[in-house]
Amino acid sequence: MVELNSIEIDIETYSDVDLSKCGVYKYSSSPNFEILLFGFSVDGGEVEVVDVACGEEIPADILAALSDESVIKWAFNAMFERVCLSNYLGEWLEPESWKCSMVWSATLGLPLSLENVGAVLGLEKQKLSEGKELIRYFCVPCKPTKTNGGRTRNLPEHDREKWERFKEYNFRDVEAEMQIQQRLAKFPVLDFVWEEYWQDQEINDRGIGVDMEMVARAIAMDGRSKSELSTAMQELTELENPNSVHQMKQWLSENGMDTDSLDKKAVAELLKTAPEPLGEALALRQQLAKSSVKKYQAMENAVCADSRAHGMFQFYGANRTGRYSGRIIQLQNLPQNHIPDLAQARELVKSGDFDALAMLYEDIPDTLSQLIRTAFVPQDGRKFIVADFSAIEARVLAWIAGERWRIKVFEGGGDIYCASASQMFHVPVEKHGVNGHLRQKGKIAELALGYGGSVGALKSMGALEMGIAEEELQPLVSAWRDSNPSITEFWWAADRAVKECIKKRVPTETHGIRFDYQSGMLFITLFSGRRLAYVKPRIGENRFGGESVTYMGVSGTKKWERLESYGPKFVENIVQAVSRDILCYAMRTLRNCAIVATVHDEIIIEADRRMSLSAVCEQMGRTPPWAKGLLLRADGYECDFYQKD
Secondary structure, rough: OOOEEEEEEEEEEEEOOOOOHHHHHHHHHOOOOEEEEEEEEEEOOEEEEEEEHHHOOOOHHHHHHOOOOOOOOOOOOOOHHHHHHHHHHOOOHHHHHEEEHHHHHOOOOOOOHHHHHHHOOOOOOOOOOOOOHHHHHOOOOOOOOOOOOOOOOOOHHHHHHHHHHHHHHHHHHHHHHHHHHHHHOOOOOOOHHHHHHHHHHHHHHHOOOOOHHHHHHHHHHHHHHHHHHHHHHHHHOOOOOOOOOOOOHHHHOOOOOOOOOHHHHHHHHHHHOOOOHHHHHHHHHHHHHHHHHHHHHHHHEOOOOEEEEEEEEEEEEEEOOOOOEOOOOOOOHOOOOOOOHHHHHHHHOOOOHHHHHHOOOHHHHHHHOOOOOEEEOHHHOOOOEEEOOHHHHHHHHHHOOHHHHHHHHHHHHOOOHHHHHHHHOOOOHHHHHHHHHHHHHHHHHHHHHOOOOOOHHHHHHHOOOOOHHHHHHHHHHHHHHHHOOHHHHHHHHHHHHHHHHHHHHEEEEEEOOEEEEEEEEEEEEOOOEEEEEEEEEEEEOOOOOOOEEEEEEEOOOOOEEEEEHHHHHHHHHHHHHHHHHHHHHHHOEEEEOEEEEEOEEEEEEEEOOOHHHHHHHHHOOOOEEEOOOOOOOOEEEEOOOOOOO
8 A cells, every 4th residue: 555644635515404504513414414526636646536426435545544643634624624524434533633724824814715815826726616606506405496306406417517517626626725735835834833723623523512402492582572572662663664774763753853873872872862652662672683592593503413512613713813713603702791690590591481581681682692601501510610811912012012010010910900090190099999980991091002092992992981071082092102101112113123124125023023024925923933924015105194014914894905004003913913822822731621612812611520720720821931021810710601700
């Protein structure tokens, strides 16, 4: 048997489960899941396509290599291939011998889709554009019609010409993936980043337990609540469809209240002055607008036969910093919980006692929304340990910039918001004590101004709603910057270093961070050795006529286009990326604990009842060897269902 070192793999599959809604774990565990085509190349050789759907067999040496840890398996979005093949083979393929060219692309600031990476890199062998149509035809169920004889699925014999094109498409994908690797070869992914990826895959494989009984009851309650609220609203307004923005605006206007918008913020504002019955109608509208049930439905979609949701995390999902992002249920943006007696509210939902819930908690949609977190539960008699870093970004920023007074606050275990307010207003500030009212200003300044934010940033953080007057905003910005001269200096030092690096194409350095220009890329090397990448950087002009840095990247609208940046924004990327590296370092040290999720700066462990919370926090708070002098602190709590402490 010929010895092989690596295989490039791309598969085409069929399932009756919706991949985009349910994720690959549920998709590939359906009894109707099939592998249709298996495209591969051994050690960069000729591409072969095995037509599994038409009875061809995957060669024995390739099958053996799939579970051989000494053979590296490559794929674009390798989680898909690995999980599908695990279910197909009936044996779980561990992640350690798999590498993902999508992750590789992400480490270089490139898009996360094969088609877009191919386009950006200008590959000669690009993904065939008709692929989407072929996938729709062969990979998902079809609607039964008279013309197709009432069938619910298209097979190769239903359109031989299309099937041959589909095989060509699979062949081309393998070629495109190999070309991406050749193109990126001079920027290899660091070994420790692959180790982080494998751990991420283990966490996705492990999944997180979901209380499905509670989820089903919550969905039913939400349905009943919505229909009761709609009926009440219809009776009150006599509108045909009180959910219609147009009809509602007209009704309000006829009753003496004009408004341009009915979004959440606008309605909250109107409620302050609305006379009855307008106030009641607006309050009902706010309740109806709660989309809490969507998260419960996402859970119902994603949960597998083991009552666990798998595949919730995208490694390097935020490719500017390398942070994780959420998938499917999106644990990253769950509503907060403020109900004091969560356990009681949760029990009422679980037992389906709608009337008691309505009596004790007037707003049912809001209550269900606050209970979303609590649907995540440990299994088999275990407990959750939830631990997170205290003010991680503020600590990292102060440490890199060398802002001494802040570092002292952290050394003394002080409250950074009080200390910041004290520094800004030159008076002592204590939480719930002397000048306590200033803490809120300290907090909002901290959250809004650390990365060059100004009056606009304060406003978008809700400064005006908190009762800070418009004329106080600019003095607040100036006071914060004056109190933090080292941080302000770090912003502009980073700005200078980036610009000099791009203009002169020479390496520059500031505050222990290195900037390099290589092959049309700007690289920023962090303390861990990991690099941030910016594609095709240029010096341009910003909207104020000043000099700015632009680069190619994926924008907020998911388009590949030129984005603008400047010193403070680069500092934000650096601080968030360093914070991410610290989290990953902590996750590596806690690898033998069963981590089931990571959300922002938080780790959730499904722990044996005997595991010590303080030991987890102590371990998590250890400073990585590359961050000498940085003071970290991790706090945590134990719970029998997920919640915000």
